[in-house]
Amino acid sequence: MRVYYVKIHILLEAKIFMKEKINAVLDEALPKINGADSLETLEALRIEFMGKKGKVTELMPELKNVPNEQKREMGIALNALKTQISDALEERKVALSEEAVKREIESMPEVDFSRPVNLKTGSMHPRSIIQKQVEDIFISMGFIIEDGNEVETEYNNFDAVNVPATHPARDAQDTFWLENGQVLKTQTSAAQNRILRTYGPKCKVLFPGRCFRNEALDASHENTFFQIEGVVVDENVSVSNLIYFMKEMLKGVFKKDLNVRLRPGFFPFTEPSFELDATCPFCGGRGCGTCKNSGWLELCPCGMIHPNVLREAGVDPEKYNGFAFGLGFDRLVMIRTGLSDIRYLNSGNIKVLEQFGVRM
Numbered sequence: 001m002r003v004y005y006v007k008i009h010i011l012l013e014a015k016i017f018m019k020e021k022i023n024a025v026l027d028e029a030l031p032k033i034n035g036a037d038s039l040e041t042l043e044a045l046r047i048e049f050m051g052k053k054g055k056v057t058e059l060m061p062e063l064k065n066v067p068n069e070q071k072r073e074m075g076i077a078l079n080a081l082k083t084q085i086s087d088a089l090e091e092r093k094v095a096l097s098e099e100a101v102k103r104e105i106e107s108m109p110e111v112d113f114s115r116p117v118n119l120k121t122g123s124m125h126p127r128s129i130i131q132k133q134v135e136d137i138f139i140s141m142g143f144i145i146e147d148g149n150e151v152e153t154e155y156n157n158f159d160a161v162n163v164p165a166t167h168p169a170r171d172a173q174d175t176f177w178l179e180n181g182q183v184l185k186t187q188t189s190a191a192q193n194r195i196l197r198t199y200g201p202k203c204k205v206l207f208p209g210r211c212f213r214n215e216a217l218d219a220s221h222e223n224t225f226f227q228i229e230g231v232v233v234d235e236n237v238s239v240s241n242l243i244y245f246m247k248e249m250l251k252g253v254f255k256k257d258l259n260v261r262l263r264p265g266f267f268p269f270t271e272p273s274f275e276l277d278a279t280c281p282f283c284g285g286r287g288c289g290t291c292k293n294s295g296w297l298e299l300c301p302c303g304m305i306h307p308n309v310l311r312e313a314g315v316d317p318e319k320y321n322g323f324a325f326g327l328g329f330d331r332l333v334m335i336r337t338g339l340s341d342i343r344y345l346n347s348g349n350i351k352v353l354e355q356f357g358v359r360m
């Protein structure tokens, strides 16, 4: 009987002893933490209480002296102690940081708005500048400007513009396929079907856009490049209408009248198809480095829209016809700016790009 009492007594002692220690640590820690006046002091307190040899950490092994029946209760109390101290440390840290920021702001010198400033600002990308010029010209001729998607369905990118699965033209456009079967659009022509459905059968629409092809890169090939596509559909559209719009566009971009010529081309979406050349704006056709002494610059594939493309977009090819063109816009930008390597256009190289900001 006596042994039994003694045991209870010892057990109670162990529990009370541990509880007291926990309370003592808490009573010591909280006022110190709340009174800490710098982040350094706070860090020292963190080490004092929560560090490897800290007062809280050192209480942990004592848990093993507590009898089994009370381990759970004491374990919870110890965890609560840890949480309370970590929370207090964190709260004080936030408060001290806020005070530090406040002090820094207060100590800042007042801004003198009358002081001269450096007015050097960023510049527009040459692509954006020339695209705006081209768009303005077409807007002045009654065109609507539209956007295309960068991710397109296989149908829009190929089938809807008369490039069925077996067509060799698909191979020529090394396509980035997505896992869901869609593509990164290889050509702005991918928007033709949607645009004709939306605005047809009588419309004039220009749709610039970024295109992607899995190309080996060199000075004239990029895997990410820009085209500007245009379509005009109405009754009795002719090749001379196409030539007129192209000449107006070139006049707007190069600020002078240029002659154009059409050579036969081949594209599945147009019949007949052409390659449109313009007289070299730099030598007036006499021959120079830019036109490789030919006097002509190859500028824009184009043609009369294939009846299959119209039909696929719900436009009756018996009643309406039209032309389309797909300007290789990056090439135009290079000719206009004199940049010799297409890769500069995507490089983000400020030294290259800022040259064009104001001049153009």
Ligand code: DAH
Pocket (backbone or CB within 6 Å): 186, 187, 188, 189, 229, 230, 267, 269, 270, 301, 302, 303, 324, 325, 326, 327
């Ligand atoms: N989509 C063609 C390409 O990327 C370019 C093109 C050619 C577009 C003729 C046209 C066109 O609209 O009529 O190679």
